[in-house]
Amino acid sequence: DVKVTQSSRYLVKRTGEKVFLECVQDMDHENMFWYRQDPGLGLRLIYFSYDVKMKEKGDIPEGYSVSREKKERFSLILESASTNQTSMYLCASSWDNTDTQYFGPGTRLTVL
């Protein structure tokens, strides 16, 4: 079975803090994704990566950056957390461009 793990299930941070969310997949998938999920808005793509050290902006990249130094690991960075970044963050991975995406359990981030 594909396994996608995320570093934290729940996280509480203060405004202005730098926040790191980590995602690890164990299936040698090429593509990795970061989404946020908000009530009434659904899943929105923040960034994705189709190869090590490669990244592409999604629909809402502002206020976020990413890092992919190893194939299995994809990090989402909030440089200076703000209250409007309070959300559920979901990581996903897929084998190739025609494969479905497999999701991690999510990190519920609260920024106070």
Place this chain on the structure above:
Amino acid sequence: QKEVEQDPGPLSVPEGAIVSLNCTYSNSAFQYFMWYRQYSRKGPELLMYTYSSGNKEDGRFTAQVDKSSKYISLFIRDSQPSDSATYLCAMSSAGGYQKVTFGIGTKLQVIP
């Protein structure tokens, strides 16, 4: 108009009922169609995956795609309380990077 439209519900049905969940879409380039199930406070998990038009059955679940009407459905037979979750439709086009577009999700409650 959103690319993918999905009624958020909630939808409440008695145990044993047949459930019909639907999405409409506007992008005729979509070729891959998926249904994800998401339990509360968990990440989405893939339920059904179909390519192009037609039906696909897996146990109590049947996915239908009607590309001429730009309409997809998920049917759940003999619904169980354990089916209570949010169901997200998702779709993508073929070729190049496969950006997946998600519906907002329909919340389903199956009452014992």
